[in-house]
Amino acid sequence: xxxxxxxxxGDFLLVTIQVDMHDQLALTLQDDLSExxxxxxxxxxxxxxxxxxxxxSFIGRMIxxxxxxxxxxxxxxxxxxxxxxxxxxxxxxxxxxxxxxTALNVERGMTLLRARAASQ
Amino acid sequence: xxxxxxxxxPVNIEQDVVLARQLxxxxxQDCGMRLIDLTKLVTAVSELARNTMxxxxxxxxxxxxxxxxxRTGVRLTFRDEGPGIPDLKLAMTDGWTSGxxxxxxxxxxxxxxxxxDLETAPGAGTRVMICKWT
Numbered sequence: 153x154x155x156x157x158x159x160x161x162g163d164f165l166l167v168t169i170q171v172d173m174h175d176q177l178a179l180t181l182q183d184d185l186s187e188x189x190x191x192x193x194x195x196x197x198x199x200x201x202x203x204x205x206x207x208x209s210f211i212g213r214m215i216x217x218x219x220x221x222x223x224x225x226x227x228x229x230x231x232x233x234x235x236x237x238x239x240x241x242x243x244x245x246x247x248x249x250x251x252x253x254t255a256l257n258v259e260r261g262m263t264l265l266r267a268r269a270a271s272q
Numbered sequence: 273x274x275x276x277x278x279x280x281x282p283v284n285i286e287q288d289v290v291l292a293r294q295l296x297x298x299x300x301q302d303c304g305m306r307l308i309d310l311t312k313l314v315t316a317v318s319e320l321a322r323n324t325m326x327x328x329x330x331x332x333x334x335x336x337x338x339x340x341x342x343r344t345g346v347r348l349t350f351r352d353e354g355p356g357i358p359d360l361k362l363a364m365t366d367g368w369t370s371g372x373x374x375x376x377x378x379x380x381x382x383x384x385x386x387x388x389d390l391e392t393a394p395g396a397g398t399r400v401m402i403c404k405w406t
Contacts, residue, residue, distance in 0.1 A: 172293065174286040175322070206293065206311060208318040209376040237311035245315060245380035246366060 156181045158188050163195040164265055165227075170203040178214045186221055194227045195272075196265035200258055202233025212247040219252045228268050229253065232261035274339040283321045283350065284330035292321040292333050296348065303337055303344040305406045313346060313404040316381040320350045320400055323377055328352025328398055338403070345386070345405040353397040360392060 154177055159166040165188055167181070185197060199215065201207065207215075219229040232255045234242075242249070255261035281295055282288055296317040300310040317333075324331040331352030338347050357363045366379045378400075382388040387403035 172290050174290050176286055205297075206314045206318060208315050208322075209380060210318070210322065235311075237308045240308055241311045241315045241384065244312065244383050245319075246376045246383070247380075 153180070155184065158184055160188075160192060160194075163193070163269060164262070165189065165192070165194050165197045166200070167197070168200040168203070172206075173204075173211060175210055178211055182214055182218055182221070185218055186225065189222055189225050189227050194222075194225075195269040196227055197222050197229045198258065198261050198265060199229065199231050200233045200261075201231060201238075202235065202257075204238065205235065207234070207238050207242055207247075209245060209247060212242060212245075212249060216249060216252060219249075223251075228265055230255050230261040230264050232256065232258050276337040276339055276344075278334070278336040281333045281335060282330075283324045283333050283352075285325065289318060289321040289325060293318050295333075295335060296346065299335060299337055299346045300404070303346060303406050305346070305404065309404055309406070312384040313402075316384040316402055316404075317348060319377040319381040320348075320402065323400075324350045324352045324398075327357075328354035330354075331397075340405075343405050345403050347387075347401065347403040349399060349401045351397065351399045356394045356396050356398055357390075357392040358394050360390065364390075 156169055215231060222229045230253045255264050281292055283292055293314050297314050300313050321333060334349040336347045338345050362368055363378055385402040385404050389401040392398040
């Protein structure tokens with residue numbers, strides 16, 4: 153079955169979404185991530201969507217769920233790399249992703265995750 | 273109004289939703305649509321194609337590139353023979369959903385395009401026409 157790879161960097165998990173996702177793929181990612189968070193006791197999850205040229209309400213909802221799910225498993229989620237056109241469209245669609253932390257790029261996202269992990 | 277090219281794309285399974293998005297992107301690029309409008313159109317297509325598949329039990333997306341004077345646009349019509357929408361006013365309310373979604377599909381898609389037209393009746397399927405001009 154097709155899967156989005158999840159990379160481990162110390163206490164953090166890194167996901168780069170590079171394909172035009174169909175809905176089942178998004179749901180599989182959600183399941184895989186929760187399992188990996190528990191397996192390695194992850195402190196943070198970084199999701200890079202810089203290659204995504206569209207985020208609709210389904211993907212937006214999946215991102216919100218991953219963020220909420222990881223929070224109750226004691227891990228922080230940071231969403232990075234959203235393209236400007238995607239951000240404009242998401243807001244117009246009515247999705248402002250409440251409760252989801254964002255950063256402009258992977259580097260800033262990692263800095264944010266490390267700072268949060270250190271402060272705990 | 274002049275139709276430059278047209279065709280029909282089936283929307284029955286999840287992969288068809290991805291294909292419908294890719295087709296809409298290509299059509300928008302062919303008319304030279306700017307990136308922000310293209311992204312809005314493709315996102316609207318994703319929402320509507322998913323509705324056709326999930327709630328309409330599958331259907332088709334008719335596509336056209338149209339010309340109206342100096343304007344060029346992409347016009348898409350999503351058709352299904354499903355149960356239709358019993359309460360259209362309710363379905364066009366932000367945040368209302370009959371499925372497990374967020375209820376942003378129809379209303380969100382409407383905000384993202386220039387023209388939006390919906391025809392439905394209980395038992396008679398649903399037809400949603402959208403158009404985005406360059």
